[in-house]
Amino acid sequence: MLVKKAELAAVAVKQHQYPQDELPEVAFAGRSNVGKSSLLNTLTNRKNLARVSGTPGKTRTINFFQINDAFRIVDLPGYGYAKLSKSATADWGNMMESYLANRENLRCVIQLVDIRHQPTAQDVQMYQWLQHYGLDGVVVATKADKISRNQLRAQMNLIRKTLGMSQDDIVLPISSLKKTGYEDLWSVIEQIISDEEEEEIEEE
Numbered sequence: 694m695l696v697k698k699a700e701l702a703a704v705a706v707k708q709h710q711y712p713q714d715e716l717p718e719v720a721f722a723g724r725s726n727v728g729k730s731s732l733l734n735t736l737t738n739r740k741n742l743a744r745v746s747g748t749p750g751k752t753r754t755i756n757f758f759q760i761n762d763a764f765r766i767v768d769l770p771g772y773g774y775a776k777l778s779k780s781a782t783a784d785w786g787n788m789m790e791s792y793l794a795n796r797e798n799l800r801c802v803i804q805l806v807d808i809r810h811q812p813t814a815q816d817v818q819m820y821q822w823l824q825h826y827g828l829d830g831v832v833v834a835t836k837a838d839k840i841s842r843n844q845l846r847a848q849m850n851l852i853r854k855t856l857g858m859s860q861d862d863i864v865l866p867i868s869s870l871k872k873t874g875y876e877d878l879w880s881v882i883e884q885i886i887s888d889e890e891e892e893e894i895e896e897e
């Protein structure tokens with residue numbers, strides 16, 4: 694993917710703040726600190742498009758990044774930040790629910806998990822939520838530079854098994870630090886968006 698243009702199109706908490714057009718969207722979900730912002734910067738080859746944070750739990754908004762004026766990558770608020778109050782956790786749930794359940798632009802949610810660890814109970818819950826909405830099937834295992842080649846296969850299997858993924862579902866190891874694996878994710882994103890164009894042609 695040649696990214697000619699990448700810009701923050703909207704920052705939203707409520708639905709009326711979402712962009713009001715029909716561009717397709719692919720969203721990123723994952724724990725705070727899993728590497729969502731870093732991956733966005735890697736994909737778009739921009740240093741600071743999405744802010745990278747050493748302090749987890751800060752992004753409490755849905756951020757819409759528009760690419761080449763053709764589609765958007767949507768950075769969903771992270772979960773699993775222990776210090777959140779009950780009301781902040783409820784706000785998070787409502788924000789996610791109204792986006793996942795109602796957003797017609799949304800084609801697929803790419804879930805990020807840390808390649809070093811077994812997915813947490815919250816990761817599993819998130820994945821099941823995506824399955825419920827039919828938005829599942831692509832997982833990125835982040836921080837792939839932190840494990841050896843030997844460990845890779847075992848960790849990939851552990852992720853698949855823990856999340857209950859099926860054979861056709863995709864897990865891609867990516868390192869934003871070493872800039873590896875992201876081309877494969879672009880191929881998947883391009884496929885998701887072009888599938889839709891084909892469907893539209895068939896409908897005509």
Ligand SMILES: Nc1nc2c(ncn2[C@@H]2O[C@H](COP(=O)(O)OP(=O)(O)O)[C@@H](O)[C@H]2O)c(=O)[nH]1
Pocket residue numbers: 723724725726727728729730731732744745746747749750771835836837838839867868869870871
């Ligand atoms: N080693 C390594 N560190 C990473 C990678 N991606 C992100 N990080 C680090 O993980 C921390 C959280 O990253 P960030 O992108 O802000 O995560 P977010 O909260 O999911 O948006 C930062 O300190 C990043 O530098 C990676 O591929 N490799």
Ligand SMILES: [Mg+2]
Pocket residue numbers: 729730731744745746752
């Ligand atoms: Mg972030």
